Amino acid sequence: MTRMTTEQAIHQALAEEMQRDERVLLMGEGVATKRPDLVQDFGATRVRNTPLAEAIIAGTAVGAAASGLRPVIDLLFAPFLTYAMDALVNSAGKLRYLSGGQFEFPLVAMSMTGSGWCVGAQHNHNLEAMFAHAPGLKVVMPSTAADFKGLLKAAIRDDNPVVFFTDLGLLHQEGEVPDVADHVVPLGLAAVRRVGADVTLVSYAKTVGVCLQAAEQLQAQGIAAEVIDLRTLKPLDETTVLRSLRKTGRLVVVTEASGLCGMAAELAALAATRAFDVLRAPVVRLTGPDAPGASSWVLEQAALPTAEAVVQAVRGMLGEVAVGCEALAAS
Structure with missing residues (x-):
């Protein structure tokens, strides 16, 4: 077991999945700036900073998923997911059904949520139930560093869109993460x-x-x-x-x-x-x-x-x- 923060566990999961599958790419607001080692390891085409435009980020991710890629997007704070509702709810969540199961839409939308940093109402709003109510979307909200890593890896491998919430109060909390070659926690298991x-x-x-x-x-x-x-x-x-x-x-x-x-x-x-x-x-x-x-x-x-x-x-x-x-x- 290795002791690490939630933030480190997330980073480790991203690195391992990008190494495992060349179709995985990371896009979002400042992701290349915050994770320069991923840019160095996987290149600027797979780790991309984007404008502050959540609707465009999510829309691009839906197109990438429909084209055979496995995008992970970082939309920072949960309230800003409302800008991306059409792409996530009306496209990503429904297009596999509308295709009769002919297409897969592997997409992970990450965002931070919850209290603890005094960021105010426009950055702190727990919207998880809103997305649980949307057909076709899976919703993940872990509590431990081990689960952040294992569930994020499972979400990236899933063939359906997953909304992955990080509780702000847990971001720097430390926990034990298994030292196994491939620590994956199945979705849908409490x-x-x-x-x-x-x-x-x-x-x-x-x-x-x-x-x-x-x-x-x-x-x-x-x-x-x-x-x-x-x-x-x-x-x-x-x-x-x-x-x-x-x-x-x-x-x-x-x-x-x-x-x-x-x-x-x-x-x-x-x-x-x-x-x-x-x-x-x-x-x-x-x-x-x-x-x-x-x-x-x-x-x-x-x-x-x-x-x-x-x-x-x-x-x-x-x-x-x-x-x-x-x-x-x-x-």
Whole structure:
């Protein structure tokens, strides 16, 4: 195992995939400037800086994918994906279907999302559910350095378009990455980060850490929480979630994104429709508010789910504190 940051894991994945497959190319805003070693190793034709024009970058990538290449595009901050919606949602996500499966559209659109850097509302907006709602797109949002590397490699090899989100708060977080020749993590497979029998905590990206902190605090109180890291939001690993829920009978979903029409709502619906018979308490969603992200560190952090809120929610489900579940949801 080698200890490295998320940023280093991403870079390593890009280098390895470009070495493995000459069809892989990297385009985006400043990618050649930020990754000069990739330019040196693979040439300026495969690692290209682009103008600040997300619609053009994504449109070019769709054409490249349709022509047999495997483009990876870096669109920097997630809110700027809205400039690329037509290319990603209306073209990349649908053209394989419209071709009757005759064409493949291998494309990875990378962007940074989430709180932690006080970059303000126009640079901090969790849009993952928006893209999960688009047919034909896969959505990935890892929480560990190992998964950033393994899932990015899997996304580049996939024959469908993948939107790959990097939580800003995890960019410089270190983690252990396997020293194997080809570390690949399959898309659509969640990870059980902690085993427990009393309650299931489901999350992704940096809020997985929040759930793990909460699980530690709950363990000290005699409550065993199981923590599931979704890793891939679409395809969603329903099997792992339902298996855990059938064991615990209680579900708390924790996300930084708004709860309105989000992944937390989808998981609550999954529990209600596929595991209602085993639920021992109403599902609790702890999410961010339906509001733009603040530039102030204090206000930004105040809008995020905390380990303490998760602990309080779980104790409320177990009847140990007189707090209504509805009051605990931040959405």
